[in-house]
């Protein structure tokens with residue numbers, strides 16, 4: 001029996017209980033097949049990865065760690081969790097891997113609290129001669145709680161591509177820590193390491209966070225290590241976006257975060273092409289603290305997702321994944337060059353990872369209008385602010401795109417150059433619609449027929465590179 005029958009049968013069973021869910025699931029496949037997915041944080045996991053998630057592992061509670069659970073009967077969960085961790089350690093060359101986090105945010109919380117446990121809690125317990133926090137008096141505990149709140153983090157500014165979880169107020173990380181941002185050079189738009197060092201010397205952070213979700217360039221993690229060492233900070237790298245390029249050995253040496261960082265967190269579903277989930281890697285010194293992610297931050301692990309992580313990480317250890325990762329980066333270069341030569345401005349003037357950040361201000365539209373006009377034409381992107389964005393974080397002047405998903409479908413240089421052409425044509429033709437108070441920042445107009453023509457051109461590319469060709473659904 002093939003995949004088509006397996007999924008047809010599964011959808012039919014689902015449909016007997018709730019037809020709307022079965023129908024939405026079918027429709028989601030159709031929609032993903034028929035749109036140019038350029039969202040830089042999305043991908044398509046393999047069918048074995050997807051299948052590994054849909055099992056009875058979902059029914060099992062397994063709080064604790066491998067071989068040390070608070071529930072009986074966890075021997076099979078132990079197997080999938082240790083296989084996932086084994087693959088992660090081998091793939092990334094890490095001392096220790098923790099496969100339980102449910103998402104990128106959860107992985108970051110595990111990372112933060114393990115660093116706080118290591119740097120703040122353990123020394124306090126030692127000083128007071130206590131073995132665990134449960135032994136502390138009310139007064140000592142209250143003092144320790146207040147000490148947590150005084151810790152400082154430096155993360156990349158949201159404005160230049162950092163992530164909300166790097167100490168920003170709307171996220172819990174900003175409520176936990178005092179935060180200072182580091183930014184990029186106003187001219188080159190690249191990370192200004194000298195300024196970061198100077199600011200770190202003044203601010204004295206406990207943690208320096210490196211990593212981004214909208215910065216189209218590589219980071220020098222050896223330099224980040226030097227800066228962290230100079231101020232006694234723990235180096236935490238959030239590679240949620242670019243883990244696939246690390247796994248696929250596109251980022252090596254000073255660009256590979258794992259040998260330089262104390263703790264590394266990632267998602268597993270972005271460029272890594274696994275199930276929706278998180279993962280934490282740690283140097284030996286931090287391993288025991290990360291291992292306490294449950295109960296520190298997490299409840300029971302998603303065993304079915306850990307099974308899928310194990311499958312995805314096994315896939316990422318195949319030579320084909322290195323080829324994939326190289327194509328992701330090569331394709332991003334082609335996409336960037338294709339846009340530049342057609343008059344589209346790019347933040348930092350290009351890319352050397354999987355992200356391209358377009359600045360659409362010179363077309364007289366906002367990022368929001370660009371995002372909507374592109375969507376109309378069958379091109380799925382997301383708006384994003386650019387450094388010092390005059391349109392703010394809601395309307396923005398930027399649109400972020402990336403190559404991981406379409407590279408999974410088999411798009412190469414020719415296809416990405418054509419994608420650049422389709423995008424540039426839409427951006428050039430889009431104009432703000434009139435509103436009673438002047439040109440709208442949200443509504444837009446496109447010339448008649450352009451959206452349809454672009455959709456047809458996109459369909460040609462997509463039909464030549466079908467998504468899940470094994471699935472006749």
Ligand SMILES: *Cc1c(COP(=O)(O)O)cnc(C)c1O
Pocket residue numbers: 041103104105106108163165211212213238239240241267277
């Ligand atoms: C996507 C992302 C996250 C959050 O991942 P979720 O799985 O959505 O919680 C965290 N950090 C960075 C840098 C990201 O890009």
